[in-house]
Amino acid sequence: MPERLRRLLLQVLAAGAALLAISGIYSLYKVIGRALDDGQRDWWFIGTFLPRSTDRDMPPIRDIISEFNKPLREGGPELINLIWDASLFTLREALAGFVLGVIIGMAIAILLLRSRTLEKGTMPYVIASQTVPLIAITPIIVIWGRKNFGFLPWEWQDWMSVSLIAVYLTFFPVAVNGLRGLQSPDPDAKELMDSYAAGWWQTLWRLRLPASLPYLFPAFKIATLASIIGAIVGEISAAQSDGIGYLILDFASKYSTGPERLYASIIGAAVLGLLAAAVITLAEFAILVRRRQATRS
Amino acid sequence: MNRFLRSCLTSPWFLPLVFGLAGLLVWEIGLLVINPDGFVLPRPTEILSELQANWDEISQASRNTGFIIVSSLFGGVILGVVAALIVTRFRSANEMITPLAVAVNAIPIVALAPIFNNWLGLTSPRSNQAVVVLLVFFPVFINTSRGLTNVDPNQIELMRSLASKPWTIIRRVRIPSALPFFFTALKLVSSLCVVGAIVVEYFGGRQDSLGSKITTYAGFTQYDAAWAAVLAGSLMGIALYALASLAERLAMPWATRQS
Amino acid sequence: MTETTKDPTSQSQGAVDILDLNKIFLPGNASQVIALTDINLSIAPRSFTTLIGPSGCGKSTLLRLIAGLIEPTEGSVTVNGKTANRARQDRDYGMAFQTASLFDWRTVRKNIELPLELLGWSRADRRKRTEEMLELVQLSEFVNSYPRELSGGMQQRVAIARALAFRPSLLLMDEPFGALDEMTREHMQTELLRMWQETGTTVIFITHSISEAVFLSTQVCVMSPRPGQITAKVDVDLGERTEETRDRDDFFDYIVQVREALRS
Ligand SMILES: Nc1ncnc2c1ncn2[C@@H]1O[C@H](COP(=O)(O)OP(=O)(O)O)[C@@H](O)[C@H]1O
Ligand SMILES: [Mg+2]
Numbered sequence: 001m002p003e004r005l006r007r008l009l010l011q012v013l014a015a016g017a018a019l020l021a022i023s024g025i026y027s028l029y030k031v032i033g034r035a036l037d038d039g040q041r042d043w044w045f046i047g048t049f050l051p052r053s054t055d056r057d058m059p060p061i062r063d064i065i066s067e068f069n070k071p072l073r074e075g076g077p078e079l080i081n082l083i084w085d086a087s088l089f090t091l092r093e094a095l096a097g098f099v100l101g102v103i104i105g106m107a108i109a110i111l112l113l114r115s116r117t118l119e120k121g122t123m124p125y126v127i128a129s130q131t132v133p134l135i136a137i138t139p140i141i142v143i144w145g146r147k148n149f150g151f152l153p154w155e156w157q158d159w160m161s162v163s164l165i166a167v168y169l170t171f172f173p174v175a176v177n178g179l180r181g182l183q184s185p186d187p188d189a190k191e192l193m194d195s196y197a198a199g200w201w202q203t204l205w206r207l208r209l210p211a212s213l214p215y216l217f218p219a220f221k222i223a224t225l226a227s228i229i230g231a232i233v234g235e236i237s238a239a240q241s242d243g244i245g246y247l248i249l250d251f252a253s254k255y256s257t258g259p260e261r262l263y264a265s266i267i268g269a270a271v272l273g274l275l276a277a278a279v280i281t282l283a284e285f286a287i288l289v290r291r292r293q294a295t296r297s
Numbered sequence: 298m299n300r301f302l303r304s305c306l307t308s309p310w311f312l313p314l315v316f317g318l319a320g321l322l323v324w325e326i327g328l329l330v331i332n333p334d335g336f337v338l339p340r341p342t343e344i345l346s347e348l349q350a351n352w353d354e355i356s357q358a359s360r361n362t363g364f365i366i367v368s369s370l371f372g373g374v375i376l377g378v379v380a381a382l383i384v385t386r387f388r389s390a391n392e393m394i395t396p397l398a399v400a401v402n403a404i405p406i407v408a409l410a411p412i413f414n415n416w417l418g419l420t421s422p423r424s425n426q427a428v429v430v431l432l433v434f435f436p437v438f439i440n441t442s443r444g445l446t447n448v449d450p451n452q453i454e455l456m457r458s459l460a461s462k463p464w465t466i467i468r469r470v471r472i473p474s475a476l477p478f479f480f481t482a483l484k485l486v487s488s489l490c491v492v493g494a495i496v497v498e499y500f501g502g503r504q505d506s507l508g509s510k511i512t513t514y515a516g517f518t519q520y521d522a523a524w525a526a527v528l529a530g531s532l533m534g535i536a537l538y539a540l541a542s543l544a545e546r547l548a549m550p551w552a553t554r555q556s
Numbered sequence: 557m558t559e560t561t562k563d564p565t566s567q568s569q570g571a572v573d574i575l576d577l578n579k580i581f582l583p584g585n586a587s588q589v590i591a592l593t594d595i596n597l598s599i600a601p602r603s604f605t606t607l608i609g610p611s612g613c614g615k616s617t618l619l620r621l622i623a624g625l626i627e628p629t630e631g632s633v634t635v636n637g638k639t640a641n642r643a644r645q646d647r648d649y650g651m652a653f654q655t656a657s658l659f660d661w662r663t664v665r666k667n668i669e670l671p672l673e674l675l676g677w678s679r680a681d682r683r684k685r686t687e688e689m690l691e692l693v694q695l696s697e698f699v700n701s702y703p704r705e706l707s708g709g710m711q712q713r714v715a716i717a718r719a720l721a722f723r724p725s726l727l728l729m730d731e732p733f734g735a736l737d738e739m740t741r742e743h744m745q746t747e748l749l750r751m752w753q754e755t756g757t758t759v760i761f762i763t764h765s766i767s768e769a770v771f772l773s774t775q776v777c778v779m780s781p782r783p784g785q786i787t788a789k790v791d792v793d794l795g796e797r798t799e800e801t802r803d804r805d806d807f808f809d810y811i812v813q814v815r816e817a818l819r820s
Contacts, residue, residue, distance in 0.1 A: 007392060014393035015400065048423060051416030058416075120309070121316035131488040131534025133495040133527055136511045140520055144338060188653040194625050195651040195728075196674050197644050206670065210661040221403075229405045233496050237512075245408070252411035252500065262411055270404040277403035 023061050030058055059260045064267070067260035079261060083244065083268035090243035091272060093159050093231040097166020098223060104167065105174025105223075109212075110204070112175075113182045130172050135165050135230060138237035162240050166230035170223040177219035181212025217284040224276045232269060244269050339521045348525035354510065355522075359529045361422075362507040366494045366533065369426045373433025373490070374483065380434075381441035385471075395442050402435040407493060410500040419501040425494060432493040436482045444478025445471045477552060480545040487541040491534035569637060571726060571758040572599040572622055577631035579617055579784075591617045592784040595631070597777065601725075604752060604759045606773040608766065608814065614784025615762045619728050622760060623649050636725060643726075647675060650719030650757075654731040656711035658703040658718075664690070665699045668718045675722055689717040692751055709740040716748065720755060727752075727759045734764065742802075745771055749797055766818070770810040771797060778817040788817035 033046075033053025051057050068080040108126065112119040134141070138161070145161035185207050193203045235245035248269060251262040305311060321341050328340045339347070348355060384391050410428050417424040448471055456466045498508020507530050514523035577595040582588045592614045599605050607615045620626050621633055624640030635643035643649065650671075658667050665686050672682045690696045693713040703711055712732055719727055733741045745768060752759055763769050769776045770792055778788040792810050794801055801807055 010389075010393055011396045014397055018397055048417060048421065117312060121312035124313045125317065125320070127488075127538065128531065128535055131491060131538060132531040133492045133507075133511075133534075135492060136495050136499075136508060136530070137515060137523055137527055139515045140523060186655065186657070188655055188657040189659070191620070191623075191625055192651055192653070192657055195623050195644065195649050196671050197647060198674050202674060206673075207659065210659065213661065225403055225405070229407060232405050232408060233499070236499060237496075248408055248411065249500075252414075255411070255415060259415070266408050266412065269408045273404045274400060277400070 026058065027061060029053060030060065056256070056259055059263060064260045064263045067258070067264050072261075079264055083247065083265055086242065086244040086247045086265075087268055087272045089159070090228070090231045090235065090245060090269075091276070093163045093234070093243065094166050094224075094227040094276070096160070097163040097230060098170050098227040100163070101167040101170025101223060101227065102174050102220070105171035105219075106178050108171065108175040109178030109182055112179050113204075113208070114200075119179070126172065126175055129168075134168050135233050136237065138162065138165055138234045139239075141165065141234075142238045142240075158238060158240055159242070162231055162234035162238055162243075165234035166227035169226035169230040173219040173222040173226070174216065177215045178212055181215030182208045184215065185211045214288060217280070217288065220280050220284075221277060224280050225273060228273050228276055244272065339524055343521050344524045344528055347519075347521040348528060351522050351525060354505070355507075355526050355529050358505050358507045358510045358526065359533065361503050361505055362494055362498065362530070363533055365422050365425050365429060365502075365506075366490050366537070369429035369494070370433055370486065370490050370537070372426070373430040373486065374437050376430065377434045377437030377482075378441050378479070380438050381445055381475075382467075384438075385442050385445040391442060391446060395439060398435055398439050398442075402439060406431050406435075407496050410497045414501040420503060422502060425497045425502045428497045429490050429494050433486045433490050436486050436489070437479070440478040440482035441475055444475030447478070448474045476545075476549050480541065480549070483541045484538060484545070487537040488534045491530055491537065495530055569634070570598045571601040571603070571636060572597070572760070573632075573634040574598070574622070575632045575634075577621065577633065578629050579614070579621060579626075580629045583629060590783045592621075595784075595786055597786060597789075599758060599760065599775070601758055602756050603774045604749075604761065604772055605775045605777060606761045606763055606769040607777050607779060608763055608769045608818070609779030609784075610781055610818075611764075613779045613781035615779060616730055617784065618779075619730055619760060619762060622726075623651060623728055647671070647722060648725050650722070650724040650727045652712070652715045652719045652727070652729045652732045654734040656703070656708070656715040658711055658714055660703055663700050663702055664695065664706070664714050667703065667714055668721050670718060671722050685721055689721050692720070692754065693717045693747070709736055709744060712736065712744065713747070716751065720751065720757065723755065723757075725758060727757045729759065729761045731762050731764065733768065741768070742799075746797075746799070748772065766811050766814050767802070770794075770807060770814060771802065776810075776814055778814060780818075787820065790814055790817065 030053045046052055055063075068083075069078050071078050072082065112122065141164055142158050142161040145156055145158070145164065149156040149160075182204075189207055189211075190203070193207055198206070231243065232245035232248070234240070235243040236249045240246055241250075244265065247265045248262065251258065251265050255262055325340045325342060328338065332338075384394050407428060409431070410424070413424040413427045417427060445467075452470045452474075453466060456470055461469070495508040495511070498506045499512065502508065507526055511523050511526045511530075514520070514526060574595050574597040577592060578590075579592040580588055580590050595618065607618060609615055617626070621628055622635065622640060624633075624635075624642075624644035627641075633640040636648055638646070638648075659670070662670065668686045668689050669682045672685060677685075686699070687696070690699060693716060695710060695713055695717070698706060698710065698714075703714070706714065716729075716732070719729075733744050736744060748759075749772060751757075759772075761769075761772060763772075771794075773792050776790040776792060777786050778790065779785065780787045790810065790813055794804070794807060794810070
């Protein structure tokens with residue numbers, strides 16, 4: 001384990017160093033830019049290939065950090081609280097989408113496992129589904145959701161339509177990797193189950209599903225990010241005003257009055273993505289590492 | 298004739314074609330029956346006729362977005378591969394940087410679009426390109442560097458025993474064993490960059506791009522036209538994916554040739 | 557308790573009776589393979605039969621036919637007086653393969669319990685039997701290890717324990733020691749013979765090694781390829797095997813006999 005520990009330590013250090021380096025480069029760029037600006041303005045590549053170093057275009061890091069503690073309005077909640085609430089809202093959308101997407105993805109994988117014909121006939125479409133920018137028509141999906149889900153026992157809300165976008169992005173990696181994982185047991189293992197006269201479902205439950213886990217975790221990681229991106233972009237496109245995506249859009253449109261806020265909200269979204277990835281990685285670690293199963297992507 | 302029929306039936310295209318046509322038919326007829334004037338999800342024929350009606354606009358928008366997609370795809374892939382080649386030369390750099398890239402890849406990169414818009418111009422294609430390049434870069438970099446380090450140690454020793462130079466080992470052993478990893482990423486980003494480019498156009502970019510066309514159509518409740526633009530986007534994605542698969546086949550005949 | 561222990565001696569006929577068996581893969585197809593022709597074989601209860609022959613001569617195919625995993629093209633396979641398929645449904649078989657085929661996600665204990673779970677045994681019964689089996693293969697201290705934490709020989713012993721856990725009347729083994737080094741292999745042979753004597757199971761065993769075949773078996777079936785046939789049956793009578801058996805003259809005589817049968 002010390003080797004693993006050493007590596008982990010190295011990576012934490014690297015992450016810290018990277019953060020410092022990025023802030024350093026950012027600040028240094030501002031300093032140099034400021035110095036150059038004092039001399040001659042209007043280099044052609046500034047503002048086209050490289051950002052301007054004004055406080056408007058590149059707010060100082062100090063300002064971004066202190067912005068977290070400031071309220072938007074006099075007496076209102078601090079920005080960090082706004083970002084926190086919005087992130088939780090987006091997380092809920094993403095989580096609902098993730099869970100449903102994993103269920104649908106596994107159902108598809110199992111269906112295609114049962115029938116070679118179905119696999120051959122529909123696999124190209126499963127792949128093609130990911131080229132459809134459905135995420136771009138979230139407003140239509142929201143309207144469609146309002147119209148068509150009246151039969152559900154609960155009241156359909158717009159954020160659920162955003163979750164549907166997350167479902168659409170999530171099911172795919174799960175279905176594809178899941179199918180490969182379900183097909184991964186070697187012939188000996190299958191014959192072993194046959195020799196016990198185990199039924200199809202017994203073989204699925206005791207052999208194929210556990211064998212698919214090393215393939216599923218990489219898919220879950222992709223799906224986690226996909227569900228969060230789906231939720232963020234879905235919110236933006238559907239003008240779902242409670243999530244972090246909408247917050248980003250809002251601050252982007254009011255950029256001139258507070259560039260730091262946009263930066264802060266984007267940092268919030270980044271932290272959300274990182275935390276979700278960390279959770280899924282921990283789960284993978286807990287489940288696979290003790291068994292010394294290597295993940296397969 | 299019989300022979301012809303048999304080769305049709307056993308062709309790998311046969312089943313997908315049958316399922317595709319059946320799916321389209323169910324979609325068309327199903328909507329015709331349950332929801333003849335439903336305008337939120339149009340029938341395939343309605344989408345096609347709308348594509349024809351708006352052909353000039355949609356094809357112009359596809360060209361504009363297509364330019365961003367293709368240029369950023371190239372840029373991101375080349376940067377990703379070059380970075381992987383450099384980083385994997387140094388073992389400890391690789392051990393630190395690749396996990397870092399994995400972490401960065403867990404960040405919703407499209408959310409950076411507004412920042413790049415402010416930096417490089419709201420309507421300039423360069424800000425869109427910058428975001429899509431980043432979107433493409435990370436999966437390619439991560440997978441390629443994994444592939445380059447994921448080699449059979451025996452093969453390296455074999456090359457060493459033949460007194461091969463480091464570059465020869467890279468060329469003859471590391472690159473071939475990285476190919477499957479690289480192409481996995483290439484296929485992933487070939488569809489990802491289309492969706493990404495369209496989404497980034499939400500935040501800014503040219504007015505005659507697919508992303509803003511879809512928004513405009515949807516805003517004016519021209520849902521059929523919005524779907525037609527979506528169709529144009531996915532056709533580009535399918536084309537790029539097909540190209541990536543073709544390249545994979547040509548580059549790795551040993552792994553992809555069907556017997 | 558749903559004990560399925562069978563007493564093979566109570567059967568009037570052999571444990572396995574194979575009559576005029578042919579097996580053709582993909583018959584009628586351009587790429588058809590005639591895997592086995594004219595197989596006639598009778599295996600006595602509690603005997604130890606070895607199938608030996610070059611790669612591709614149909615040993616595994618014959619074993620899978622006996623296990624009821626595939627159907628013969630012609631002829632019949634009778635196991636304990638039933639069809640092979642019936643015997644499989646009745647859980648008459650334990651199987652072991654060249655790869656130990658342990659499930660990575662199950663501990664040693666859970667791997668051995670797998671067939672017992674499928675038979676619907678209670679938790680307590682499963683535990684009790686697993687302890688017994690672990691003692692038999694001398695791995696008691698590894699109950700809670702995962703397969704990846706064990707050496708190849710230990711994994712193979714767990715696989716054998718799993719195969720024997722529900723006391724099947726037949727143990728079918730397809731090159732189970734093929735991937736082991738010579739030292740471990742000889743040790744495992746002795747262990748297997750001990751377990752065979754303790755449990756009274758009928759064993760059918762595939763190997764490439766002539767000395768292994770002779771050392772283990774009461775009957776060696778020599779097979780030849782294209783088409784797969786049994787060309788000779790050698791009855792081996794070496795009495796109780798010990799490590800000294802390997803140095804005995806009659807042991808070498810049997811080896812020569814089998815080698816000659818393989819050459820012809
Ligand atoms: N499922 C199958 N389909 C077609 N041919 C098969 C199949 N299984 C085995 N064979 C063929 O049958 C022959 C015997 O194979 P096998 O029983 O595995 O040989 P052995 O175990 O003696 O090495 C080989 O030529 C093999 O290619
Ligand atoms: Mg074999």
